Amino acid sequence: MKINRRELLGYSAAALGVTAIGLPKIARAAAGELTIAYNVNLPSWDPTTGPSAVNPTIQGLYQSVFDQIIPQKPDLSFAPGLLTEWGWNDDRTKVMMTVREGVKWHDGSPFTPEDVVWSLQRAGDEKTGNPIQFVWKNVNNFKIDGNKITGDVVQFDPVYFKWMSFLTGYILPKAYYEKVGAEGFEKAPIGTGPYMVEKFERNAFLRLKANPNYWGTKPAFENVTIKFVTDAASRVAEIESGSSQVTLEIPYEEYDRLIAKDGLAGSIKNVSDIGMIFFNNKDAMLDKNVRQAAVMAVDKELLVKRLLRGYGQPIDTLETPEYAAYDPSIKVEHNPEKAKELLAASGYSTKKPAKFTIQTTKGFKPKDYEMVQAIVGMWRKVGIEAEIEVYEIAKHYELRAAHKLAPAAFYNWGNSIGDPTTSTGFAMFGPSPHSSWKTDDLDAKIGPLWGEKDEAKRIAGWKAVDKYIAEEAYVLPLIQYAQPIVHSKKVNVVQHISGALLPALMTPA
Amino acid sequence: MLLQRFLIRLLTMLITLFGVAVVVFVVIRVAPGDPIAMMLPPGATDDDIARLRALYGLDKTIVQQFFIWLSGVVRGDFGTSISLRQDVLGLVFNRLPATLELAIIALIMAVLLGGTTAMLGARERGTAVEAGIDIASGAALSIPDFLWGLVLILLFGVLVPIFDISGRVSPQLDLPFVTQFYFFESLLRLRFDLTWDLLKHMLMPAVALALPLAAIISQLLKQSLKEVLDLDYVVLARVKGFSETQVILREALKNAALPTLTLVGVQFTFLIGGTVIVERLFSYEGLGNMAIDAVINRDLPLIQGIVLVFALLFVLINLTVDMMYALLNPRLRHG
Numbered sequence: 001m002k003i004n005r006r007e008l009l010g011y012s013a014a015a016l017g018v019t020a021i022g023l024p025k026i027a028r029a030a031a032g033e034l035t036i037a038y039n040v041n042l043p044s045w046d047p048t049t050g051p052s053a054v055n056p057t058i059q060g061l062y063q064s065v066f067d068q069i070i071p072q073k074p075d076l077s078f079a080p081g082l083l084t085e086w087g088w089n090d091d092r093t094k095v096m097m098t099v100r101e102g103v104k105w106h107d108g109s110p111f112t113p114e115d116v117v118w119s120l121q122r123a124g125d126e127k128t129g130n131p132i133q134f135v136w137k138n139v140n141n142f143k144i145d146g147n148k149i150t151g152d153v154v155q156f157d158p159v160y161f162k163w164m165s166f167l168t169g170y171i172l173p174k175a176y177y178e179k180v181g182a183e184g185f186e187k188a189p190i191g192t193g194p195y196m197v198e199k200f201e202r203n204a205f206l207r208l209k210a211n212p213n214y215w216g217t218k219p220a221f222e223n224v225t226i227k228f229v230t231d232a233a234s235r236v237a238e239i240e241s242g243s244s245q246v247t248l249e250i251p252y253e254e255y256d257r258l259i260a261k262d263g264l265a266g267s268i269k270n271v272s273d274i275g276m277i278f279f280n281n282k283d284a285m286l287d288k289n290v291r292q293a294a295v296m297a298v299d300k301e302l303l304v305k306r307l308l309r310g311y312g313q314p315i316d317t318l319e320t321p322e323y324a325a326y327d328p329s330i331k332v333e334h335n336p337e338k339a340k341e342l343l344a345a346s347g348y349s350t351k352k353p354a355k356f357t358i359q360t361t362k363g364f365k366p367k368d369y370e371m372v373q374a375i376v377g378m379w380r381k382v383g384i385e386a387e388i389e390v391y392e393i394a395k396h397y398e399l400r401a402a403h404k405l406a407p408a409a410f411y412n413w414g415n416s417i418g419d420p421t422t423s424t425g426f427a428m429f430g431p432s433p434h435s436s437w438k439t440d441d442l443d444a445k446i447g448p449l450w451g452e453k454d455e456a457k458r459i460a461g462w463k464a465v466d467k468y469i470a471e472e473a474y475v476l477p478l479i480q481y482a483q484p485i486v487h488s489k490k491v492n493v494v495q496h497i498s499g500a501l502l503p504a505l506m507t508p509a
Numbered sequence: 510m511l512l513q514r515f516l517i518r519l520l521t522m523l524i525t526l527f528g529v530a531v532v533v534f535v536v537i538r539v540a541p542g543d544p545i546a547m548m549l550p551p552g553a554t555d556d557d558i559a560r561l562r563a564l565y566g567l568d569k570t571i572v573q574q575f576f577i578w579l580s581g582v583v584r585g586d587f588g589t590s591i592s593l594r595q596d597v598l599g600l601v602f603n604r605l606p607a608t609l610e611l612a613i614i615a616l617i618m619a620v621l622l623g624g625t626t627a628m629l630g631a632r633e634r635g636t637a638v639e640a641g642i643d644i645a646s647g648a649a650l651s652i653p654d655f656l657w658g659l660v661l662i663l664l665f666g667v668l669v670p671i672f673d674i675s676g677r678v679s680p681q682l683d684l685p686f687v688t689q690f691y692f693f694e695s696l697l698r699l700r701f702d703l704t705w706d707l708l709k710h711m712l713m714p715a716v717a718l719a720l721p722l723a724a725i726i727s728q729l730l731k732q733s734l735k736e737v738l739d740l741d742y743v744v745l746a747r748v749k750g751f752s753e754t755q756v757i758l759r760e761a762l763k764n765a766a767l768p769t770l771t772l773v774g775v776q777f778t779f780l781i782g783g784t785v786i787v788e789r790l791f792s793y794e795g796l797g798n799m800a801i802d803a804v805i806n807r808d809l810p811l812i813q814g815i816v817l818v819f820a821l822l823f824v825l826i827n828l829t830v831d832m833m834y835a836l837l838n839p840r841l842r843h844g
Binding site (some may be wrong): 037041043044046049050051052126129131134182186199201202203204205207225227228229230231233234237238240241242243391392393394395397398400401402433434 | 541542543544545546547549553554557558560564591592593594595604659662663666667670673674675676677678680681789790791792794798799801802805806807
């Protein structure tokens with residue numbers, strides 16, 4: 001049976017008609033336009049309540065629209081912002097703040113000290129649902145005198161001001177919020193930040209417009225489109241096709257490949273996230289020899305070199321070099337032979353290994369599962385047989401809150417304010433719902449530091465705690481993560497060590 | 510007879526939905542991952558945890574929670590999303606049109622492509638053309654939709670950048686729409702500039718979804734056609750002088766299409782299920798993409814709402830296919 005050309009066309013018309021279209025792609029950046037392929041969605045516009053408020057990955061979006069009470073520079077140092085001065089009185093019974101004058105909200109209304117007080121009171125009110133209320137409630141009875149604010153300290157918290165740069169530390173517009181309510185604010189949020197919200201489609205994109213009245217350095221890009229592209233392969237395609245000029249959090253292999261391409265460049269810096277393995281005080285982990293051997297057997301340099309393509313920094317405590325209590329003298333050697341000796345002292349060997357379970361996520365962080373596989377291999381050589389259990393991150397949170405993690409569990413810990421309380425503190429203090437190791441000896445050392453008023457003494461105390469933890473091998477710190485950002489050569493990107501990707505820091509090349 | 514059949518189906522539908530509601534409700538509550546544990550602040554105390562549990566009604570037994578939720582559903586209140594802090598039903602109906610548009614476009618593509626290749630294959634029985642169609646069908650069927658998505662992104666997003674890789678519509682555009690059915694509304698408004706932009710975003714995910722279904726339709730319809738083409742009434746049509754194409758279109762297709770119609774209905778539900786991954790891949794703002802976020806965040810009310818709406822869609826599709834089959838099949842129509 002023969003088929004003629006006309007019939008073939010007839011049969012194929014429908015099929016080809018929908019696919020045989022091909023106009024030249026014109027989606028390229030216009031002047032003053034910047035498009036970013038972002039790795040997460042933005043669930044809610046209130047940065048002070050609900051689950052979104054404690055989600056570190058979306059803080060960069062919030063910081064584009066709202067000002068933090070005290071902003072952080074890209075190196076994590078604190079800088080004047082809406083507050084130009086802040087501090088305690090000598091006996092730490094009062095806080096004092098000076099409010100910047102001449103600042104306007106996105107709707108043109110003036111920013112006032114009342115906004116600051118209202119934001120702090122609202123954050124400290126249990127009914128508001130601020131997840132960091134336990135910090136904000138520590139100061140109340142605010143008084144305003146001109147552009148000065150004072151408040152009474154209910155309970156001294158040395159990191160009260162540092163939290164002003166961290167989760168939920170934002171100033172919201174009192175009058176506007178009270179007028180439109182929570183629902184109205186969700187639909188049309190306003191802040192004092194460098195960008196104003198022009199258009200927002202949940203799960204799709206966010207259009208930002210430069211704030212003409214911004215009190216700080218005016219953003220270089222007039223219009224910014226942030227596309228929410230949660231799939232890493234799609235983000236790679238976005239940047240490779242030119243649809244977006246900036247993207248982040250892509251596999252390191254892709255980072256290396258992309259920055260070698262014409263027109264693309266990259267920036268990769270160590271950020272405040274750390275990969276670690278929680279130990280739980282049960283089973284084999286109750287034996288100090290096993291813990292120390294487990295720590296000594298791990299070649300962190302090799303993990304970084306082989307699995308993370310050389311990106312990242314091995315660490316021996318839960319403090320990175322940028323944190324306030326970082327102590328470079330605390331070192332834990334990689335010594336498999338000594339690990340074998342320690343295990344032998346407890347009756348273990350490669351023939352009769354110490355056995356326990358290690359839990360890990362798979363794909364939650366770059367190479368998390370592969371890293372745990374490699375560690376299990378290193379352990380096997382010295383006499384530890386660990387069985388890997390893979391779970392989702394949600395399960396990790398559930399088990400950790402219930403103190404039911406396995407003897408070893410991989411996790412990623414973020415701490416963008418760099419204070420020891422928000423790293424070693426919450427991760428290792430028994431009563432914290434986020435700790436896994438819960439023993440009285442460690443709690444006795446950490447407990448007094450929470451309220452220590454002498455800053456030098458406080459930091460020294462935390463360093464001593466970190467040293468003790470390293471000696472006792474209560475946790476296995478692995479690496480400080482590096483954040484890969486790929487961008488067009490036509491855009492300069494300044495990386496923020498907190499991991500927040502801020503369009504306000506980007507300029508045309 | 511038809512009315513009785515319809516009422517029985519309606520009752521079955523309601524029982525199915527209730528069953529789905531029960532299963533989903535129980536499963537997501539016993540599944541690993543506590544939503545409260547995920548949102549605990551660093552300094553949370555036991556009181557804080559208890560307060561959060563009470564706030565989201567998780568301090569009650571599963572049975573109590575279920576009936577509270579079900580009584581709300583009956584009144585049209587599906588609860589409030591934990592992560593998005595908005596009304597679940599509003600969120601679902603806001604996103605459902607995008608998914609439906611994508612699924613319908615994909616279905617149309619699959620029917621056109623599958624139907625065309627089936628007829629061509631049936632017409633060219635035993636030739637290289639049929640063999641080629643079989644090979645292409647096999648390839649389309651053996652590669653899952655999300656992988657087709659990646660291939661399409663590479664081909665038409667990166668190498669020859671014709672289409673948009675992510676989103677549903679260009680963020681720069683002003684949208685005059687009053688409904689969430691952007692594509693269909695753009696056609697009604699004769700705003701073909703917007704239609705084209707929407708197509709540029711929709712075609713790759715739609716093709717990714719359509720290809721496996723097109724292959725199934727192609728194989729089944731071709732087989733049915735080949736059987737029908739040997740029947741006496743078709744042979745008679747040939748004797749009357751009709752061309753093979755006319756024979757297929759006028760005589761054979763109607764009877765051969767019936768089993769395919771049933772399959773298309775069943776497969777359409779799978780296609781809608783497939784939108785979950787494909788929407789995620791293309792950052793397409795539909796219900797599937799939202800479903801993944803809901804699961805990641807353990808947003809129980811939102812998961813329940815989305816699954817129930819998906820289940821409702823599935824039973825409605827099956828009901829429609831059933832009715833259509835009954836209407837088209839004379840033996841069923843006449844009892």
